[in-house]
Amino acid sequence: MTATPLLEVRGLKKHFPLHGGLLGRQTGAVYAVDGVSFTVNKGETLSVVGESGCGKSTVGKAILRLYPITAGEVLLDGQRIDNLPASELRPLRRRVQVVFQDPFSSLNPRQRVGDIIAEPLVNFGIAHGSELTDRVAGLMDKVGLPRDAVKRFPHEFSGGQRQRIGIARALAPGADLIICDEAVSALDVSVKAQIVNLLSDLQDDLGLALLFISHDLAIVEHLTHRVAVMYLGKIVEVADRATLFSNPHHPYTRALLSAVPVPDPTAPRNRIILRGDVPSPINPPSGCRFHTRCPFVFDRCRAEEPLLRDVGDGRISACHLDEVPAAA
Amino acid sequence: MSSTLLDPAVAAELPDVLPARKQRGKVAMFAYRHPSIFAGGLLVSLVVASALFAPWLGTADPTALAPAKRLRSPSEIYWFGTDMLGRDIYSRVLYGTRVSLQVGVMVALFASVIGMFIGLTSGFIRVLDTVVMRVMDGLMSIPGILLAIALMALTRGSVGNVIIAITITEIPRVARLVRGVVLSLREQPYVEAAVAAGTRVPKIIWKHILPNTLAPITVQATFICASAMITEATLSFIGAGTPPTIPSWGNIMAEGRALWQVKPFIVLFPAIFLSITVLSINLLGDGLRDALDPRMAKKI
Known part of the structure; x- marks a missing residue:
């Protein structure tokens, strides 16, 4: 942990302005990501989990700078990349690649598989001519695609195979970090397992770091090293896998984990049923964002925003309850 | 397939429950799957062929005057009759196909290319988008035919100018479409x-x-393409389009208009050709839309 982390995100904010009225003035904003900090070390998997709309995909896209961020810093190997001009950012894009959720819309329907995988290699001038062909073939072997797929179009493949194409494209430029944005959520259960295993194997072979954005806690438990739990644009808890899954700390994490189905009908279940819906990120609640649904809510939660602090076991959590026993 | 699954001896004894599958040729299969592309394509190719081979399809010089033989009804010699100057309407209609196709195809081509360029630019350069699209809105707010008449009034009547005038009126439609597609x-x-x-x-x-x-x-x-043909015919009909020396469907109809009640065939034949051509091109377009974008077909 003392070495410079591969990726560091500090106080990342992404607000999408809302325009309304006749003149299109800004009338508000969607606070999609509102001050998120975390690190990903080399060869490590960090999972970002949370329910739909909590901003986890926005974090991924903001790191890739698919849109400008509102505030905060993104550092790759200790170097800030969020404020670089496009020309200086381009060579660094080699190192951070992405695999998207939908294997159907993430591949250009009018490009051949070989060209899709070769695109980053050509862009970064990594390979030409016969070397390019060899590289593409090598990548296809690595992700388990048949060699004859080169000349075919994406629509000729199943969802799992398409996701392999997407992974090959992400591996092509020799990335250090792959952002998997719900990369297995759209797949069948059996195919999901294959892709997850492929990602784990690739991580072991190539020393890849993965930022695994997902809502599927069972998959996350299977492959991650650390987990960051997000709620309404903020991180509420970060912990190692074993710590988090065996002993969730933050009230939201507890509720989230209790919702995971257990494949044993006789097992005792203490489901924590949260009341109400997730508040709108356009008008997030004051104080702790979770206070409208938290079963342990008290006065301070409504007024003051809890900060992330170390609560032992290499875990950080943002909850006022952590301070209560010390004070009492 | 069934023969590989069944023992041939057993298969022979089984009664034929299902009727033999109908064998269709490739052409028949295509016609069955895409009836409107097939019908439209067939009619369009007939029209194109008659324009290309007009000189060899038993036509006379479409501009040759024969005052003695004017206003003949359709007969064995004059299939579609003759007009008030004795010109053979059959020949004039066939040669008129050339003008219509020329205008239709050129307008479709130019409007698509220019509209695509404008649409791509404003879809990608957001600063330009507002300005360019307001200009397009402005163009679209003027009825196409009026804009074409105004543009024709500024220039000399010629097929080239007709193409330019109609292209300008059609560009905004393509630009809007491309911009929308680019944005998505x-x-x-x-x-x-x-x-x-x-x-x-x-x-x-x-x-x-x-x-x-x-x-x-x-x-x-x-x-x-279809809409440009109608616009061209309209412009020619009101005398603002193709010069009267060139036989076009609009011109023939304009000349026959005065005699409509006594000699209806002068107007009738070019009108039939125009309708069939426009219909077949629209059929082709509908079929292409269904084949290329099934989702869009359901919406409209």
Whole structure:
């Protein structure tokens, strides 16, 4: 942990302005990501989990700078990349690649598989001519695609195979970090397992770091090293896998984990049923964002925003309850 | 397949429960699957053939005057009759096909290419978008035929000028369509993945955006082609289009208008040709739309 982390995100904010009225003035904003900090070390998997709309995909896209961020810093190997001009950012894009959720819309329907995988290699001038062909073939072997797929179009493949194409494209430029944005959520259960295993194997072979954005806690438990739990644009808890899954700390994490189905009908279940819906990120609640649904809510939660602090076991959590026993 | 699954001896004893599957040729299969492309395509190719081979299809000089033989009804010699100057209407209608097709195809081509360029630019350069699209809105707010008449009034009547005038009125439709498609394609994950993979903007447009706009543009081009033919005929009919020395369907109809009640065939034949041509091109366009974009077909 003392070495410079591969990726560091500090106080990342992404607000999408809302325009309304006749003149299109800004009338508000969607606070999609509102001050998120975390690190990903080399060869490590960090999972970002949370329910739909909590901003986890926005974090991924903001790191890739698919849109400008509102505030905060993104550092790759200790170097800030969020404020670089496009020309200086381009060579660094080699190192951070992405695999998207939908294997159907993430591949250009009018490009051949070989060209899709070769695109980053050509862009970064990594390979030409016969070397390019060899590289593409090598990548296809690595992700388990048949060699004859080169000349075919994406629509000729199943969802799992398409996701392999997407992974090959992400591996092509020799990335250090792959952002998997719900990369297995759209797949069948059996195919999901294959892709997850492929990602784990690739991580072991190539020393890849993965930022695994997902809502599927069972998959996350299977492959991650650390987990960051997000709620309404903020991180509420970060912990190692074993710590988090065996002993969730933050009230939201507890509720989230209790919702995971257990494949044993006789097992005792203490489901924590949260009341109400997730508040709108356009008008997030004051104080702790979770206070409208938290079963342990008290006065301070409504007024003051809890900060992330170390609560032992290499875990950080943002909850006022952590301070209560010390004070009492 | 069944023979590989069944023992041939057993298979022979089984009664034929199902009727033999109908064997269709490739052409029949295509006609069955895409009836409107087939019908439209067939009619369009007939029209194109009659324009190309007009000199060899038993026509006379379409501009040759024969005052002695004027206003003959359709007969064995004059299939579609003659007009008030004794010109053979059959020949004039066939040669008129050339003008209509020329105008239709050229307008569709130019309007698509220019409209695509404008649409791509304003879809990608957001600063230009507001200005360019307001100009397009302005153009679209003027009825197409009026704009074409105004443009024709500024210039000399010739086929080339007719093409230019109609192209200008059709450009906004293509530009709007392409801009819409570009805006939705820009948000596609494969475009975002290309950005992450370091693809530069020109290559993104060329490799990822452009190929995916071609299908809707092709469909739109057929509709523009049909609409341009009608506009050309209208312009010629009111005397603001193709000069009267060139036989075009609009001109023939304009000349026959005065005699409509006594000699209806002068107007009738070019009108039938125009209707059939426009119908067949629209059929082709409808079929292409269904084949290229099934989702869009359900919506409309």
